[in-house]
Amino acid sequence: MNLTEPYQSDGARGVQPLRLVLVLGLALVALCAPLVLGTYAVHAAVIAMIFLLPAHGLNLLVGYTGMLSLAQAAFFGLGAYTSALMSIHLGTSFPVNFAGAALMAAIVAVPLGIPALRLRTTSFVMCTLGFVIIGQAISKNWISVTRGDMGLSNIDKPTFRLLGASVEVAGPVQTYYLALAIGALATGVFWLLVRSPAGRNLVAIRENETLAESLGVPTWKYRLAAFVIAAAFAGAGGSLYVHYISVASPLMFQTIYTTTMLIIVLGGGAGSITGVVFGAFLFVGLSEGLRVTPELRMIAYGLCLLLLVFKFPKGFAPLLQKLWDRAGGITRKEGSA
Amino acid sequence: MEFLIEQILNGISTGSVYAIVAVGMTMIFGVLRAINFAHGEYYMLGTFGGWYAISALGVPYPVAIVIGVAVTAAIAFVIGRLVMERMIGAAPEASVVATLGVSLVLQNSVILAFGGSYKFFSEGYIEPVFFGDIGIAQQRLLIIGLCILVFAGLEWMVSHTRIGKAMRAVSQNTEACAVVGIDVRTVVIATFVLGTSLAAFSGILTAPVNVSVYGSMGEIITFKTLPIIVMGGLGNVRGTFIAAMILGIAESFVAGQFGLQYRDSVGFVTLILMLLWRPHGLFSSHARF
Numbered sequence: 001m002n003l004t005e006p007y008q009s010d011g012a013r014g015v016q017p018l019r020l021v022l023v024l025g026l027a028l029v030a031l032c033a034p035l036v037l038g039t040y041a042v043h044a045a046v047i048a049m050i051f052l053l054p055a056h057g058l059n060l061l062v063g064y065t066g067m068l069s070l071a072q073a074a075f076f077g078l079g080a081y082t083s084a085l086m087s088i089h090l091g092t093s094f095p096v097n098f099a100g101a102a103l104m105a106a107i108v109a110v111p112l113g114i115p116a117l118r119l120r121t122t123s124f125v126m127c128t129l130g131f132v133i134i135g136q137a138i139s140k141n142w143i144s145v146t147r148g149d150m151g152l153s154n155i156d157k158p159t160f161r162l163l164g165a166s167v168e169v170a171g172p173v174q175t176y177y178l179a180l181a182i183g184a185l186a187t188g189v190f191w192l193l194v195r196s197p198a199g200r201n202l203v204a205i206r207e208n209e210t211l212a213e214s215l216g217v218p219t220w221k222y223r224l225a226a227f228v229i230a231a232a233f234a235g236a237g238g239s240l241y242v243h244y245i246s247v248a249s250p251l252m253f254q255t256i257y258t259t260t261m262l263i264i265v266l267g268g269g270a271g272s273i274t275g276v277v278f279g280a281f282l283f284v285g286l287s288e289g290l291r292v293t294p295e296l297r298m299i300a301y302g303l304c305l306l307l308l309v310f311k312f313p314k315g316f317a318p319l320l321q322k323l324w325d326r327a328g329g330i331t332r333k334e335g336s337a
Numbered sequence: 338m339e340f341l342i343e344q345i346l347n348g349i350s351t352g353s354v355y356a357i358v359a360v361g362m363t364m365i366f367g368v369l370r371a372i373n374f375a376h377g378e379y380y381m382l383g384t385f386g387g388w389y390a391i392s393a394l395g396v397p398y399p400v401a402i403v404i405g406v407a408v409t410a411a412i413a414f415v416i417g418r419l420v421m422e423r424m425i426g427a428a429p430e431a432s433v434v435a436t437l438g439v440s441l442v443l444q445n446s447v448i449l450a451f452g453g454s455y456k457f458f459s460e461g462y463i464e465p466v467f468f469g470d471i472g473i474a475q476q477r478l479l480i481i482g483l484c485i486l487v488f489a490g491l492e493w494m495v496s497h498t499r500i501g502k503a504m505r506a507v508s509q510n511t512e513a514c515a516v517v518g519i520d521v522r523t524v525v526i527a528t529f530v531l532g533t534s535l536a537a538f539s540g541i542l543t544a545p546v547n548v549s550v551y552g553s554m555g556e557i558i559t560f561k562t563l564p565i566i567v568m569g570g571l572g573n574v575r576g577t578f579i580a581a582m583i584l585g586i587a588e589s590f591v592a593g594q595f596g597l598q599y600r601d602s603v604g605f606v607t608l609i610l611m612l613l614w615r616p617h618g619l620f621s622s623h624a625r626f
């Protein structure tokens with residue numbers, strides 16, 4: 001399975017009117033959606049935008065650097081617990097907790113990444129899975145801090161404090177706009193990151209690590225940096241999640257979280273930003289839609305994973321690319337897109 | 338002293354359970370170069386098959402073992418043809434995702450069919466036997482004995498039978514096998530069905546000791562088996578046996594000294610420590626995977 005397309009320049013120059021309409025239209029839809037949708041659909045959209053954060057991180061690892069890491073769920077849980085504990089014990093406001101969670105995940109990722117990144121393929125996957133299992137064990141057993149299986153509950157809704165005034169973001173619609181802002185910001189940051197020379201170097205590592213090293217790319221530093229940045233994204237996602245659902249428990253380290261992140265990135269298309277954004281809404285929507293029958297939901301997920309591997313190894317990214325090309329007035333030869 | 342010996346004996350019997358499951362997984366890795374994240378689900382399927390045979394058909398325990406293994410082998414054959422066969426020559430990432438998918442489908446199909454509640458496994462030989470002051474359940478002795486038989490049988494098979502030799506050949510070089518006329522697909526399916534049947538066998542053997550049977554029981558087994566096969570050196574049968582025994586005994590001590598709740602993380606903690614010290618596994622001199 002080749003997960004990603006080789007890097008290709010777009011070819012379009014200047015602003016394409018049809019593309020502009022498409023982007024503005026989507027932005028308008030995103031802004032107006034809560035006014036039209038029911039509460040449950042808005043809730044699903046919030047969850048999708050929360051999962052977008054760890055998915056961006058995973059995309060950086062799988063899609064841009066070529067490392068399949070299962071540790072994103074561990075950092076997601078770590079971020080959630082960090083944010084919850086800060087809110088309970090320090091009473092800090094949401095922006096502080098959010099930054100704290102991302103920072104904590106990044107800091108912890110360094111000592112975990114150094115040994116893990118020495119490993120390749122299967123051993124690396126196993127090691128990163130181990131981080132999730134150990135995270136769950138810690139959250140279950142460090143009872144004085146995490147309250148074990150009972151979890152931390154009644155965590156504050158996201159609160160902003162400015163000049164003495166305190167604003168609480170409560171309810172799905174308000175959280176929707178907060179999540180939309182954070183999701184858009186994160187996507188923008190991610191886009192800048194992968195378009196920068198550093199992002200190109202990561203792609204070079206994915207394509208051929210030895211060759212990249214021989215051309216003077218410090219591959220070890222880049223891979224560690226990618227692992228740490230991915231962890232920060234996951235930690236930030238965990239923070240938003242915990243303030244939205246207001247409970248942190250060891251259930252956050254369940255396999256289903258890892259699977260959801262994987263399916264978003266692989267289904268959307270590893271190495272494609274729009275693909276992953278699309279994947280987050282599609283697969284979280286599917287999952288929330290099937291929540292009434294949890295077993296069928298899992299079976300559908302499993303079948304999706306199988307279908308993705310065998311029928312659509314590149315996810316939805318090629319489809320989206322074709323649409324985008326058409327909007328830009330570009331026709332590519334079949335097979336090169 | 339008695340306590341210590343009892344702990345070691347319990348550790349060996351737990352290790353035997355892990356060893357029978359893990360050897361199947363490591364053999365599958367050998368021929369496919371694919372980690373089977375669904376392996377624990379076949380352990381669960383076997384247990385459910387045995388439980389269903391006993392509670393619905395009323396058969397005695399030994400017959401239930403045969404039924405459970407046969408049902409699992411049949412399911413594994415279908416999955417082998419539909420999914421695992423396509424893993425030949427695929428990237429490791431593809432196998433991770435595909436077998437995670439298989440695991441979700443199998444686990445939740447069983448929960449959908451039989452409900453999510455705990456079932457009670459009533460058969461087996463659970464009366465203890467005493468050697469002096471040391472007591473051990475008959476079932477545990479049975480597990481240890483059968484584990485030795487399984488490993489002796491596997492050693493014989495891979496060195497003396499045609500299919501066993503073919504398995505070794507495929508795990509060494511798939512292309513060369515195709516050149517000399519070994520049907521790689523048949524060998525892969527055969528190994529997969531054998532490996533998963535062993536997992537099912539282990540599940541039914543352990544059921545009388547564990548007593549409860551439930552749909553998500555396979556996941557924890559997968560998570561215990563993964564560190565074992567990596568520690569044993571992927572594809573290495575003897576290494577897997579030793580790693581399984583080490584983990585079984587280590588878990589028994591941790592549960593005895595620190596408490597039961599820490600038992601389930603012993604495997605991965607040991608694995609990560611080992612990967613720091615010897616990234617290539619305990620029993621091989623260079624990194625292979």
